[in-house]
Amino acid sequence: MKSAIRDIRGGAKLRPTAALYGIPVMTLSDYSKRDSYDLSFRMGRKPVFSREQETEIRDQILLLASMFYGLTPQSLKAAVFTYAESNKIKNPFNKDKKEAGKDWMYGFLKRNPEISIRRPEPTSVNRILAFNATEVQIFFDNLSSTYDKYRFRPRRIFNVDETGINAVHKPGKILAPKGIKQVGSATSWERGKNITICCCISAKGQYVPPLIIYPRLRMHPSLEQGGPNGSSYRCNKSGWMTEELFFAWLVHFAEHTKPSLEDPVL
Structure with a gap:
């Protein structure tokens, strides 16, 4: 069916294409008129969420990250579980832990390459509040007017x-005896x-x-x-x-x- 629809959308005639693939003419006509018919091929098990639902999850993750409140992998798995249960979406998630599994999370990251697991830089609330469109615009307005005045x-x-x-430098890996619980390396301070x-x-x-x-x-x-x-x-x-x-x-x-x-x- 997907091959036949791809041919129809590529300009092939309806009846010869239906005969070629052994599909009833009216059935092929009906399916080829559906703009939303997905021609992509998927391997493996069916995703838990639709593309629209995953897009919504992705957008929320990006929004929270832009607000300096990014989700941890653990909180994402818990939120996704709650989302699926609240919307009565069939899922294989862990009912005891009430969270999605690692397989789902890594599959989600693979399907949404805009998102990756990152280590955030600590940012104070004062800096967050000062870094907004209004304050940044004031800075550049002042910069522009000062430059126009003095022509530096x-x-x-x-x-x-x-x-x-x-x-304190971070020691590299060294050769040491097996069986010793802890191996040290001399530095100026420990912390x-x-x-x-x-x-x-x-x-x-x-x-x-x-x-x-x-x-x-x-x-x-x-x-x-x-x-x-x-x-x-x-x-x-x-x-x-x-x-x-x-x-x-x-x-x-x-x-x-x-x-x-x-x-x-x-």
Whole structure:
């Protein structure tokens, strides 16, 4: 039937095609007029949900992920079970655990390549609330008006950002005796300690030496050895950027870029 309908939709005549495949003419005529008739071939067991239902599930997953409330694989399997039971959809899901199986989930991911299992980056509520269309538009409006006013040249346009570097390296695999429950490898600390580095570069490639912030209460001269020339070194208990340290970075930035009323910096 599918081959006959494919031929009809390709321009073949109805009666010769019906005779060729041994299908009654009126039956073939009826099926070929159905726009929704699915010509795709499926192997294996029939999916639990229709294409429309899986599309609805997919869209909800993408929506929740965009709102920073993505589903875990476990919560997806539980939600799908509830969805199937509430809509009286026949399914082979686990009634005791009240969740769909791994086979269904991996099949769903295969049928919907827009979705994959990812490890999310922790994002604070403050950052989420600040990152919306209105706030972003305000930023670009301010950027545009400032640029139109001063007409900065590329060498005077700078981008600044901070990053955290873990001071504890992750040991690679080693050869060790069998039967030992735990194998160790020497590191500077057992738990991670982040060092914050504030970096800055212009649109033309001019590099401002970084500000390096150590997670400690007091500085020591040895901590200032071996860094990039002109770097600034600070410390605080957390090792994170603070208002006071960012002001210190602005002073450091001004010393290297020499902004003035005649030659301003963005």
